[in-house]
Amino acid sequence: MTTIGDVAREAGVSRSTVSSVLTGRKFVTPKTRQRIEAAIEQLQFSVNAGARALATARTMTIGVVVHLHQGVFEPALAAYLFALSDAAREYGYSIMLLTDPDDVRAVRDAIAGRRVDGLILLDVVDDDPRLALIEAKRFPATLIGMPEQRHGIDAVDLDFAAAAAMLIDHLAEAGHTEVMFVTWPAALYQTGSTYAVRFAASARAQAAIRRVRLLERPVSVDPVAAHDDLIRLIADPGNPRALLVHNDTAAVVLPAVLHELGLRLPDDRSVVSLHSAELARFFTLDITSVASEPFAASSLAVTLLMRRLADPDAPAETRLIQPSLNLKGSAPGVG
Amino acid sequence: MTTIGDVAREAGVSRSTVSSVLTGRKFVTPKTRQRIEAAIEQLQFSVNAGARALATARTMTIGVVVHLHQGVFEPALAAYLFALSDAAREYGYSIMLLTDPDDVRAVRDAIAGRRVDGLILLDVVDDDPRLALIEAKRFPATLIGMPEQRHGIDAVDLDFAAAAAMLIDHLAEAGHTEVMFVTWPAALYQTGSTYAVRFAASARAQAAIRRVRLLERPVSVDPVAAHDDLIRLIADPGNPRALLVHNDTAAVVLPAVLHELGLRLPDDRSVVSLHSAELARFFTLDITSVASEPFAASSLAVTLLMRRLADPDAPAETRLIQPSLNLKGSAPGVG
DNA sequence: CTGAAAGCGCTTACAG
DNA sequence: CTGAAAGCGCTTACAG
Numbered sequence: 001m002t003t004i005g006d007v008a009r010e011a012g013v014s015r016s017t018v019s020s021v022l023t024g025r026k027f028v029t030p031k032t033r034q035r036i037e038a039a040i041e042q043l044q045f046s047v048n049a050g051a052r053a054l055a056t057a058r059t060m061t062i063g064v065v066v067h068l069h070q071g072v073f074e075p076a077l078a079a080y081l082f083a084l085s086d087a088a089r090e091y092g093y094s095i096m097l098l099t100d101p102d103d104v105r106a107v108r109d110a111i112a113g114r115r116v117d118g119l120i121l122l123d124v125v126d127d128d129p130r131l132a133l134i135e136a137k138r139f140p141a142t143l144i145g146m147p148e149q150r151h152g153i154d155a156v157d158l159d160f161a162a163a164a165a166m167l168i169d170h171l172a173e174a175g176h177t178e179v180m181f182v183t184w185p186a187a188l189y190q191t192g193s194t195y196a197v198r199f200a201a202s203a204r205a206q207a208a209i210r211r212v213r214l215l216e217r218p219v220s221v222d223p224v225a226a227h228d229d230l231i232r233l234i235a236d237p238g239n240p241r242a243l244l245v246h247n248d249t250a251a252v253v254l255p256a257v258l259h260e261l262g263l264r265l266p267d268d269r270s271v272v273s274l275h276s277a278e279l280a281r282f283f284t285l286d287i288t289s290v291a292s293e294p295f296a297a298s299s300l301a302v303t304l305l306m307r308r309l310a311d312p313d314a315p316a317e318t319r320l321i322q323p324s325l326n327l328k329g330s331a332p333g334v335g
Numbered sequence: 336m337t338t339i340g341d342v343a344r345e346a347g348v349s350r351s352t353v354s355s356v357l358t359g360r361k362f363v364t365p366k367t368r369q370r371i372e373a374a375i376e377q378l379q380f381s382v383n384a385g386a387r388a389l390a391t392a393r394t395m396t397i398g399v400v401v402h403l404h405q406g407v408f409e410p411a412l413a414a415y416l417f418a419l420s421d422a423a424r425e426y427g428y429s430i431m432l433l434t435d436p437d438d439v440r441a442v443r444d445a446i447a448g449r450r451v452d453g454l455i456l457l458d459v460v461d462d463d464p465r466l467a468l469i470e471a472k473r474f475p476a477t478l479i480g481m482p483e484q485r486h487g488i489d490a491v492d493l494d495f496a497a498a499a500a501m502l503i504d505h506l507a508e509a510g511h512t513e514v515m516f517v518t519w520p521a522a523l524y525q526t527g528s529t530y531a532v533r534f535a536a537s538a539r540a541q542a543a544i545r546r547v548r549l550l551e552r553p554v555s556v557d558p559v560a561a562h563d564d565l566i567r568l569i570a571d572p573g574n575p576r577a578l579l580v581h582n583d584t585a586a587v588v589l590p591a592v593l594h595e596l597g598l599r600l601p602d603d604r605s606v607v608s609l610h611s612a613e614l615a616r617f618f619t620l621d622i623t624s625v626a627s628e629p630f631a632a633s634s635l636a637v638t639l640l641m642r643r644l645a646d647p648d649a650p651a652e653t654r655l656i657q658p659s660l661n662l663k664g665s666a667p668g669v670g
Numbered sequence: 671c672t673g674a675a676a677g678c679g680c681t682t683a684c685a686g
Numbered sequence: 687c688t689g690a691a692a693g694c695g696c697t698t699a700c701a702g
Contacts, residue, residue, distance in 0.1 A: 004695065052697075383679050389678090
């Protein structure tokens with residue numbers, strides 16, 4: 001491999017001068033600069049990122065911690081990863097994937113090994129043990145998710161509370177007084193998955209305000225089991241004909257279930273849902289919904305992290321992304 | 336941050352001795368080893384991965400190049416990324432995501448910057464310009480995909496030719512003499528996406544052997560457009576009632592299309608498909624199929640790369656993963 | 671404006 | 687078995 005020393009020799013200057021043109025942080029006369037650039041070109045030189053990282057104490061990489069705990073809808077994650085990588089590249093940063101199933105260890109090792117300048121955490125839960133660790137080390141990080149206790153860490157997320165309220169309103173305005181709330185499995189709420197918890201709490205509150213009776217019905221995230229759950233729930237004449245869905249698998253499986261039961265939207269059932277727009281695209285879901293915003297959330301998360309890297313002492317920021325309602329024909333009528 | 340020097344001082348030994356216990360490549364007497372380990376524990380020391388990388392010339396990270404070109408079914412990629420990350424971790428390696436839309440630059444920069452020890456390329460195409468680059472630099476890499484010209488680079492992939500033959504056989508044995516081959520958009524074949532090309536070529540060859548007439552019909556990868564394409568194709572009475580599908584979007588959209596047309600499997604149509612098992616799970620696709628094997632392919636790719644890192648001069652390996660037929664009720668009858 | 675020197679935090683021959 | 691020294695490829699004060 002050719003090093004900065006080779007370039008210096010070729011250009012007949014010192015290594016520091018080469019470094020100056022590399023970093024662009026010092027003025028170099030056009031003449032010698034050109035000689036150096038020619039040498040770089042000729043030797044096909046490119047700086048060793050690791051060596052630079054050691055010298056500058058900046059790795060120019062961001063660790064993305066993905067904890068594939070139960071109930072996470074894996075296909076939706078790709079959108080976040082690509083969006084994060086694209087956003088990071090805008091700032092010259094790369095993404096390192098941190099997928100150790102022991103998520104605390106993933107964070108501890110990443111910080112200890114100094115392989116990344118900062119962390120972005122996906123799937124944050126309430127009482128997330130990783131947060132105290134990050135806080136203690138004062139390590140730059142931003143959360144995608146909004147736990148109750150943020151430990152002074154920057155966080156960004158869709159405003160799930162607003163989303164739930166919007167969807168309840170939509171059903172209420174269509175005249176529904178009873179709604180079946182298709183939820184994630186109970187386990188997900190118990191782990192304290194922040195978006196699930198916030199969405200549910202807000203749905204309940206808004207339902208109370210709108211005098212809508214809300215019947216909560218958990219559905220599996222395993223597609224086959226979800227299918228069976230939904231068949232049972234929807235076929236049960238005792239259950240409301242309006243559905244509020246917050247469960248990606250259920251949203252995906254729902255069209256097939258309705259088909260099997262010979263039901264049509266919005267004539268036989270009214271459905272509103274919260275799911276990712278990408279998902280809706282691929283599954284051609286024709287359901288009035290609020291879309292989660294992987295792209296917006298990811299790019300905002302990177303922005304916050306960059307700000308944090310620039311100013312470690314800035315006050316912690318919390319940013320909620322405003323949801324928007326995506327109207328389809330799945331819920332205009334009264335069930 | 337605490338360094339190896341702090342540990343050495345604390346334990347009353349030299350830095351090299353600390354390093355010896357860290358790397359485990361030299362014998363250290365149990366007594367001093369214990370002192371050192373105690374110091375490490377007490378100071379919460381952890382080696383700086385970047386510094387080690389510089390000293391050893393091994394970064395312990397693998398670059399995964401993902402080129403999101405048109406026609407790639409994004410949700411399926413997550414499975415590969417997680418599988419790669421898990422497999423890499425088994426060997427102590429991490430994954431760096433390389434998503435520069437300029438895929439040649441992605442590879443060039445990764446190699447030049449020495450940020451990774453090796454590369455894994457997803458979505459390799461025929462005449463892939465990245466391959467010559469890798470070959471020229473003799474950089475360790477393995478392809479997930481099987482281009483005609485492998486440039487001496489290790490490669491692993493599902494045996495798409497065998498898969499196509501299996502599926503054609505299945506339809507032929509059910510008595511079909513005409514099959515509509517639902518393909519990817521023409522553009523994907525033109526870019527030379529190796530799996531698409533190999534699958535199609537083998538499907539044609541096997542169809543000829545089995546005296547099956549194959550009508551190739553491209554379908555969009557955009558869900559909405561795919562839906563319309565399929566409605567049109569399937570509703571056309573001139574088209575065969577047996578379908579061979581190689582297009583993830585089409586496979587996903589198909590159930591809804593059949594539903595809309597009031598058609599049932601296998602009574603009205605026979606369908607076989609090639610798509611990922613993960614996809615089938617999430618979409619509850621009930622279609623006789625050959626599954627692509629993201630997990631097997633990823634873990635084999637990492638294994639090959641590790642072998643390559645250990646022995647840069649080993650002859651190039653090419654590994655095809657044998658597909659298996661996953662029988663569902665979608666195609667037993669004669670259409 | 672340019673260069674010599676020290677340093678980033680490790681590892682690895684090489685002496686002893 | 688342990689330590690002093692050199693080196694990995696950079697950057698960055700500091701002189702000049």
